[in-house]
Amino acid sequence: MTKKAERIFVKGNEAIARGALAAKCKCFFGYPITPQNDIPEFMSSEMIKAGGDFVQAESEVAAANMLLGAGATGIRAMTSSSSPGMSLKQEAISYMAGSEVPAVIVNMNRGGPGLGDIGPAQGDYYQSTRGGGHGDYRHFTFGPGTVQEAYDLTIRAFDIAFEHRTPVLILGDAILGQMKEPINPWEPEGVDEEGGSDWAITGRDGGREKRLIKSLFLQEGELAGQNKHLQAKYDAWTDLAECEEFETEDADLVICAYGSIGRIAKSAVRKFRKEGKKVGLFRPITLYPFPSAQLKALADQGKRFLTIEHNLGQMLDDVRLAIRTVTDSDFYPIYPGNLPTPDELEEPILKSLEGK
């Protein structure tokens, strides 16, 4: 890992785009939608300068399908959108998962359902972690909370995509996308730009056997076999689950929150700690694989839990699943459409702390 000396002051959206460039992303396909337009706008000039290509597609559907095509040839490629556009991409993502095509997809979550609003929300958690399209599949999902993390995890996303032949989702939100922070734009070393030497469609040069990127399996037993293979892949990701545990060691109450809400919750935790209250934060960084083992370990220590999300309760299910044999979690929803503050969280945290 090379540390670049000079820090830059950028929005989360730009950090993600820069991370992709640093990871040697060669193609970007996008479509305008608030609040992520900085990403395609940045890529429209930078991708060409980097010797790659950029297409403003006719729709999010088309952009996701372009990504499927580029990924099938073993090239690092990316698309980005926000909630309604993500719904459009689900068919193509299901195909990527079923055909085992590596790709990076970015969702800057906004309010829903439907047209919703253009502010932050976390209502796409289910879509992001359960395989939002048809069929049994998952994709690796990151939930960055800071602009630096958005940069770092974008680089990691490409490595994971190619190492495991999978689509990878970076789930941010409007806060992260539009917020500016200073970051260290480091460049990874030794990036293999020609991934997929043994499976990608690159032309039958030299007369090799033809290769096929497909997800149709009609022969008896074939589809079952493919699904078992995918399941095994996902099971193996459990060891790659990442989380941040902040002030949890002696905490009585652990707040579970991810992304921008994790950040706001961290501020609340700091505030409570100054007042001598034993509160901690469990912040998943990988949303799939969910860091269940780490969370269960905290539950085994007898702690109480309060899940705080910018939705009506989605990650809450994963928290409850992880700790179900030991205890339950309280829940505080920040309603999509409202902008959360640390002060707003005081009351629910106090209530949970006091076991009410």
Added chain:
Amino acid sequence: MSRIEVQEDRCKGCLLCTTVCPVDIIVQSDRFNVSGYKVAEVPEADADKCTGCASCAMICPDVAITVYRTPKKKGGK
């Protein structure tokens, strides 16, 4: 002298070949192939009428016909 070879297990008995032969020698046989189609054929008696034009092969959707042509002998060559 030319001739065609019909790969009988590929023929689906669509009979399109029978409509394009300029000398009208391709017919439906009475033989079923392994897939249950009545295959097309050139009867032995008409074999020497084949001109090797390959029209049948061109219209065959199953690429089941190979066409051979023997150039006419000219002055002993």
Added chain:
Amino acid sequence: MSEMNEKIVFEKPESVIDRPTHYCPGCHHGIAHRLIGELLDDMNLAEKTLMTTSIGCSVFLYNYLNVDAVEAPHGRAPAVATGVKRARPDHFVFTYQGDGDLASIGMAEIMHAANRGEKMCVVFVNNTVYGMTGGQMAPTTLIGQTTTTTPAGRCMTHEGAPIRMTEIIASLGGVAFAARGSLDSVKNIRQAKKYLKKAFEFQVNNTGFGFVELLSGCPTNWKMTPLQANERIQKEMIPYFPLGIYKDVSEEGGVC
């Protein structure tokens, strides 16, 4: 003795895999596959071809042509192929689509890939019906044509008119070549191959988007014999979908 001088004047092209196809008797997909296979052989393109297949009876095209391929969702092949070509610009990229795939669900994708002038070829097999799913109405179904979703025959006021795709594609800026051929007769098959060749050449020369529509039969869903189906193409389809070249930029001096 004549065997000594015997030579093969017609055989299966190298690029067409030697296996039986699942297509119905008289279905023209096999002819289209063969023409493509011949051109890939003649023009030495097979080893640099990246094919994008679509959804319909031809979904198994990748089992019949010996080239690398990626399977696209229904209608999305032009978008998937755009991704393939932008990622691998020096490879030969084409899609192969039916009328439901291209002109119905895929209408946006074909229009925009064509308009962008993607350096790719699209082979559009038009048989006026959704074949694989059992014979429903397609955007190219003719007025009065009975299908499983137009049991009383397609009606203009209820279903609109059949769409002439080649004319529409020809009107778009980035298109280098747009032509309509037919696979119903030997003469038309020869002409269709010439159209495909031109489209392929435009990509090889990096000029622009090539589009070739091929009028084809579907005996099973038209409830006809293969011979009757070919007659229908001649008598009913060609008058509505006239054959010919609708755009050829080599006549115009090139695409911007």
